[in-house]
Amino acid sequence: xxxxxxxxxxxxxxxxxxxxxxxxxxxxSATAAGYEVNLLFLGMALLNVTKKGxxxxxxxxxxxxxxxxxxxxxxxxxxxxxxxxxxxEEAKKTGKVKVFACNKAMxxxxxxxxxxxxxxxxxxxxxxxxxxxxxxITLFI
Amino acid sequence: xxxxxxxxxxxxxxxxxxxxxxxxxxxxSATAAGYEVNLLFLGMALLNVTKKGxxxxxxxxxxxxxxxxxxxxxxxxxxxxxxxxxxxEEAKKTGKVKVFACNKAMxxxxxxxxxxxxxxxxxxxxxxxxxxxxxxITLFI
Amino acid sequence: xxxxxxxxxxxxxxxxxxxxxxxxxxxxSATAAGYEVNLLFLGMALLNVTKKGxxxxxxxxxxxxxxxxxxxxxxxxxxxxxxxxxxxEEAKKTGKVKVFACNKAMxxxxxxxxxxxxxxxxxxxxxxxxxxxxxxITLFI
Numbered sequence: 426x427x428x429x430x431x432x433x434x435x436x437x438x439x440x441x442x443x444x445x446x447x448x449x450x451x452x453x454s455a456t457a458a459g460y461e462v463n464l465l466f467l468g469m470a471l472l473n474v475t476k477k478g479x480x481x482x483x484x485x486x487x488x489x490x491x492x493x494x495x496x497x498x499x500x501x502x503x504x505x506x507x508x509x510x511x512x513x514e515e516a517k518k519t520g521k522v523k524v525f526a527c528n529k530a531m532x533x534x535x536x537x538x539x540x541x542x543x544x545x546x547x548x549x550x551x552x553x554x555x556x557x558x559x560x561x562i563t564l565f566i
Numbered sequence: 567x568x569x570x571x572x573x574x575x576x577x578x579x580x581x582x583x584x585x586x587x588x589x590x591x592x593x594x595s596a597t598a599a600g601y602e603v604n605l606l607f608l609g610m611a612l613l614n615v616t617k618k619g620x621x622x623x624x625x626x627x628x629x630x631x632x633x634x635x636x637x638x639x640x641x642x643x644x645x646x647x648x649x650x651x652x653x654x655e656e657a658k659k660t661g662k663v664k665v666f667a668c669n670k671a672m673x674x675x676x677x678x679x680x681x682x683x684x685x686x687x688x689x690x691x692x693x694x695x696x697x698x699x700x701x702x703i704t705l706f707i
Numbered sequence: 708x709x710x711x712x713x714x715x716x717x718x719x720x721x722x723x724x725x726x727x728x729x730x731x732x733x734x735x736s737a738t739a740a741g742y743e744v745n746l747l748f749l750g751m752a753l754l755n756v757t758k759k760g761x762x763x764x765x766x767x768x769x770x771x772x773x774x775x776x777x778x779x780x781x782x783x784x785x786x787x788x789x790x791x792x793x794x795x796e797e798a799k800k801t802g803k804v805k806v807f808a809c810n811k812a813m814x815x816x817x818x819x820x821x822x823x824x825x826x827x828x829x830x831x832x833x834x835x836x837x838x839x840x841x842x843x844i845t846l847f848i
Binding site for chain 3: 577691
Binding site for chain 3: 431433443444446447450451454455457458460487488489490493497500501504506562563564565566
């Protein structure tokens with residue numbers, strides 16, 4: 426049990442900036458602690474991992490946090506905090522992070538493989554991701 | 567370990583259409599791949615599994631995705647994509663899908679057992695669902 | 708396997724009242740059923756576990772549920788339902804609930820340790836929480 430590989434898998438659905446920031450922190454922290462990290466982008470988050478999408482920063486603030494969101498964004502700038510996808514790109518250098526886009530979400534949104542940002546490794550079926558996630562911690566964000 | 571039954575359990579809280587679409591896809595994909603699937607409806611999603619609720623389609627678009635949501639809905643119609651709860655009904659034919667409503671959520675919302683859609687199998691306590699979910703992948707959507 | 712300790716870990720991101728109510732119910736139900744429960748507050752939910760934050764009840768209603776939210780709140784009052792953080796305080800008496808705040812979220816929001824409500828046990832890194840969560844059910848809310 427103690428030798429078991431530590432694994433964090435995240436199904437990223439949300440396209441709002443606050444949750445993307447959490448994603449960046451989780452990926453960065455988990456890889457630093459030796460975790461294998463697997464990401465599946467789908468739903469609204471798929472729009473954030475296209476070549477066009479990553480240029481639109483910051484992503485929209487959640488309408489539930491319209492007061493606190495802008496304060497957070499200002500503080501991120503002051504801290505010169507890295508943008509969420511740069512944290513993923515950085516974490517990928519460890520060789521322990523795999524980034525996938527969901528084929529079903531691509532079909533529904535009309536996004537093609539060539540539209541995806543370079544840090545996306547592959548396009549897979551949701552059930553293939555479930556198989557990858559087996560035995561680790563899995564989050565839906 | 568290799569013989570362990572694959573299991574996906576989803577606690578469905580959200581009542582917005584984009585997440586219900588993801589739910590339908592997950593249930594459909596996972597059962598096709600041999601997963602046992604368990605669903606617990608509570609929070610705002612409980613309103614979507616009443617006899618009245620399933621007639622109100624599509625469920626509301628998430629206010630965070632008011633631009634992209636309608637584009638997605640139009641594309642679903644073009645693709646003649648099945649409605650999320652029809653995907654659940656279809657997946658239930660495999661005998662591997664169980665659908666539960668949370669008794670605490672029913673108490674708070676005033677929904678009674680006879681109000682629930684026919685594809686809901688039973689009403690259970692949250693902790694009973696945690697016990698069912700043990701050892702598999704569990705998502706809160 | 709049958710002797711394995713049952714464990715529920717929740718990463719609490721959302722600051723809306725409907726999800727905080729679910730949190731309170733999960734913590735209460737799981738501890739009653741003998742689960743060890745670990746909570747990590749971050750993102751918008753961090754604002755709800757400050758000394759100031761817990762006084763602002765109810766937390767904001769999710770903008771997606773502006774119709775059903777107020778009906779739910781009224782019913783909670785009629786049922787004299789405990790407030791979510793009181794459920795956490797109550798559950799802590801079992802000695803089986805640990806409440807953490809995320810150090811990264813505190814850095815980003817400018818919240819200090821002395822600002823946190825008394826029921827928060829400690830401030831930790833996200834990866835420390837992943838280690839705590841290993842082998843149990845983990846939810847991102």
